[in-house]
Amino acid sequence: MIRRTIDAVVVGGGSAGLAAALRLREAGATVAMVEREPFLGGILLQCIHSGFGLQEFGEDLTGPEYAERFIRPALNAGIEMYLDATVTEIGEDATGRSVTALSRAVGVVRFSARAVVLAMGCRERNRGNVAIAGTRPAGVLTAGLAQRLVNIEGCVPGKNVVIVGSGDIGLILARRLTLVGCTVRAVVEIQSYPSGSVRNIAQCLNDYSIPLHLGHVVTRIEGRDRVEAVRVAPLQDGRPLTGREFRIPCDTVLLSVGLIPENELSRAAGVPINEGTAGPWVDADMMTGARGIFACGNVLHVHDLVDFVTEEARRCADRAAAYLKGDPREEMIPVKAGANVRSIVPNACAPGRRNVLYLRSLVVKNDALLELSAGGEKLRTKRLAHVQPSEMIRFGLEAGAIQNINSGTALEVALR
């Protein structure tokens, strides 16, 4: 077992980890990065479509291009890189945190670190998670795996495809598969409105005449060895109307039914998890409930835009760098989700600094009012043209905006 002493270990070399590690190096910290794949960039590498970087760079980049903007500097920044390496445990030692990782190249390595940045991303919800009935043939896979097979391995997962879920990943995959010669028979969405963006509905489905069944569910998968068909039914009062069930012959079912922050490592390290996001509870310093462990990116909460991941990761790294320098920590005000808000990140604000809040709505609404209050007193409101659960709301709060809240009172964020 190799032992290394270092200021910070960044777990994950995707968009969040890269931005955080670079920022920590800029602040003068020694940094080790552990990445499971043999390449840096994470899931961006298989996202060969464009649409990345509009906020961050004012340019329309593909996923690999966006990643490249961070990979090159990271490789030249003096970050200790452990690729094709998996962190198996985060514990405690005399220095602060111990991080154990395995890789073919170095065997077992144990870091003694003062800070750890969690940037492991998320995983896809699968068939079991959404309990689709029927048989279990080959040809049922998650959208991300299919995207990987097509864009990196160069394989065609199937010829006739039904996609479950109309989130952006599912829509982009529908177009991609059509372009490589597959027939996408349908996209089936349980909600009565599409989860993905209006732009993707137009450019990925309508442009290729792919049918979208809103308010429908796949009730059954058929086929013994390989998928032969799915049965689809409309929903009424939350239940499938079996009388109006229809059959779509296909050989492949792709599931794009949501993402879950991957926090098994965090949980095992004793990091408290926020049920609303399935990510760690974090304060205004992006520090989790476990001292010295920070989190950013999709491991914290699932983002819609990589640009926001980058922004969040940098902020996280800035606070981790301040923590490493031993800067005094500011007293914080807890933040909680109010009416119609599913989740909010971070879970505490620092009144003396600018704060950025990310929240998700529980409702679909035009002309919504975002409302900040404390102890029943309204502090601030903001008009939002449209809110829906699948679109993250970002809200900046300038320094001093919440200065006068009594200690012990929480800041509540609601959508009306």
Next chain:
Amino acid sequence: MALLERCVDVSFGVSKANSGIIHAGFHHSPSSLKARLEIEGNRAFDGLQAELGFPFRRVGIVVAAFSVEEMKTVDHLYEQGVENGARDVEIVGRDRLLALEPALSRDVVGGLFAPSGGIIEPYRFVFALAESAAANGVFLFTGWEAVRAHRQNDAWHITSAAGEDCAARWVVNAAGLRADAVSAMFGAERFTIVPRKGEEFILDKGSAGPPSRVIFPVPARTSKGVLVIPTVEGTVMLGPTADEGGDKDDTTTTPENLERVFRFASQMVPRISKRDIITSFAGLRPTLPGDDFMIELSRAAPCLVQVAGIQSPGLTASPAIAERVKALLMSGGLELVEKADWQPGIPRMHRTRDHAPWELDQLVARDPAYAHLVCRCEGVSEAEVVEAIRKGHTTLDGIKYYTRAGMGRCQGGFCTYRIMRLVARETGMPLERITKHGPGSELVLGHIGDRP
């Protein structure tokens, strides 16, 4: 001796969907054959585990009663268990039951405790048996579907679907769901195997505190009821249901049974949640009228032993079934002499997840692939996957059952392509020939740029 298996790997039939319980011998009437074999089989598992190293733990079984009426059935189970010879079976009051299994609902009134019951990984058990058999001279033919048989010159001549031949003096019909068809193929007894479907649901390892023992309800007439099973690898299994049907290929799961299973299971263990489901499956129990095992010399065909109707507790009884078959073969005139060089033990498989980091160095020094994790959810290394492939398990399901890679919470979302690459590297197979569970279940259907 030759073992002929229709599927591309052993344990791919009834065994793979087994609940993985070593039963304790109180569920069946003392008059049944299965009760005797269950008790004998149960006792054999410690010795078998020592030889074969499959995952198995005697965690004990509890039966939870929720009313005075149900306690009467518990009394009956207790008496049955005592008469069968079940080891240390006891009736327990509410407090002792809750102390034995804190995950149970506070509404229990009492129940039964059978410490000799346990949990096992069924496919690992079957794979270990097959390896031990092969190491001792048994020829294993997988993907070998028997379609015809005739007797000539004091031997059975069996032909496969692919036209291969196999000749043997004696034949044991252990064909599970198709034991009836195989019996007919040999011109032996006519009987019908009725499949009884059981759906099961698996909860994540991280689910709210799995129970520590196998939890049974007080049984209904046709089955042992819906159980809450802490699997030997740390997940929780809920099920099985029991639906009799005619189709031997019907392994569908249904939304109705999902609801039923969760309703029953959460009455016993309130903290289980549908949110923790990672997968579901259905298995088919091969049942005969009367629900007992049929293990006998055929009276209609020469030199044939029938082993049919092996449903629950078939896995538990299997070591005793084997002994019985051996006795039948000898009574039928087959001379069996124990080999002088018989070595039942098989080499232990190393698993990265079983080692503390400081112990791993040695393993990694031998093969660095032990430090390369392929399946993050179950912590399975490249070395383990490669071992499975080199032992002939080249399908995704075979590798999954052998190593658990792909069996965890992401259900192969992250490791499928890695495993496909390893299979391609080790076997030279192109990716489009790699299957989930045999021909027809190819994982990808071509390459980008293929001409139609």
